Amino acid sequence: MKNSVIDVTTSTPVSASTTSPALKLQAEGLCKFYDDFAALHPTELKVHAGELLTLLGPSGSGKTTLLQLICGLVQPSDGILTIDGRDHTGTPASQRDVGVVFQNYALFPHLTVHENVGFPLEMRRVARGDAERRIAEALAMVGLADFGKRFPSELSGGQQQRVALARCLVYHPSLILMDESLSALDRKLREAMQIEIRRIHRETGSTIIFVTHDQEEALALSDRICLMNSGRIEQIGSPQEIYERPVSRFAADFIGVSNIFEGRVESDRLVTTEGALPLPAATQAVKGFLVVRPEHIRFEEPEGATLVGRLIETIYAGPQSRLIVRLDSGFTITALRSSSLPPLQHGEPVGLSWNPEDARFLDR
Ligand SMILES: Nc1ncnc2c1ncn2[C@@H]1O[C@H](COP(=O)(O)OP(=O)(O)OP(=O)(O)O)[C@@H](O)[C@H]1O
Ligand SMILES: [Mg+2]
Structure with missing residues (x-):
């Protein structure tokens, strides 16, 4: 039988000289x-x-x-x-x-x-x-x-x-x-x-x-x-x-849900196949990834929004629903939206924006 407990005897007391006691x-x-x-x-x-x-x-x-x-x-x-x-x-x-x-x-x-x-x-x-x-x-x-x-x-x-x-x-x-x-x-x-x-x-x-x-x-x-x-x-x-x-x-992808855009930096924008996206201030790199968490994305009128796509899925999850929006490029974006707001129509164009400082830029 496999025993899941390793039985031990107490080891020698701490020697404070070799390592910090913490x-x-x-x-x-x-x-x-x-x-x-x-x-x-x-x-x-x-x-x-x-x-x-x-x-x-x-x-x-x-x-x-x-x-x-x-x-x-x-x-x-x-x-x-x-x-x-x-x-x-x-x-x-x-x-x-x-x-x-x-x-x-x-x-x-x-x-x-x-x-x-x-x-x-x-x-x-x-x-x-x-x-x-x-x-x-x-x-x-x-x-x-x-x-x-x-x-x-x-x-x-x-x-x-x-x-x-x-x-x-x-x-x-x-x-x-x-x-x-x-x-x-x-x-x-x-x-x-x-x-x-x-x-x-x-x-x-x-x-x-x-x-x-x-x-x-x-x-x-x-x-x-x-x-x-x-x-x-x-x-x-x-x-x-x-x-x-x-x-x-890897870290952005593994922990939580992330929308990750890849592109090259041109002045204060990241030029991607999905569009030119605003970068956090003082971004210094040539190429990289922009990570936008679903909770930072706002739904807006398409005019003037950072990205425009069509709503394809609404997943109810208590007070916040998870909305999936497909861009013309085929890229899908996950965003959160209060479930108490009037529902958005599937298939209709929606605008998506976020505060550039809420996004995280990762140098490639
Ligand atoms: N005795 C072994 N001989 C050869 N390869 C091994 C041996 N034990 C582990 N590995 C390999 O080392 C790698 C790390 O294995 P490990 O068991 O530490 O992974 P893990 O992170 O615990 O994965 P999981 O979440 O599946 O438990 C794996 O690719 C595994 O196949
Ligand atoms: Mg394991």
């Missing part, structure tokens, strides 16, 4: 090659103590590889991994103060919830009274105080997920790694669990590295997002920074 983890040139293939290119990463960092990126971008390097399940091809100020590059997984909740949370089916959660403590020979108290605490923390006698088969998927989380929390790891831990849950449960994880994070002060390929989840959960692409860190920053100031076309 730094939980540092990767320097950390990389993983399988033959010639770089699952993770040489990577620099600093994770602050008490931070909730998400690794976000498409399938195959190296998220799990980075997590496996951090918990010690995979050995790096090169580089240094420092945890709590101590070089852990060669430390076996069992000797890292790291708890892992894998996507496949594989509880022991023949053990009750109580026994599952107590398992890591048994492995560590924690005294019975102390263990009982910690099991009760961990189960209460995930809202399953009354479920100790049940077997995993008597729980919903979300409850099993929470047992896996309790089984990790029970031995108080100061660094928790979660790999796609919520992806199997339905949307409502996932959102409830996100709130739960934020609460646990606040209450325990632990450092959490959370892997997801769901950008909404990353935006909702994280102190910072580490956006990964093809085995490299593409951008790292707060959710707001990544959403509002993407550094690359």
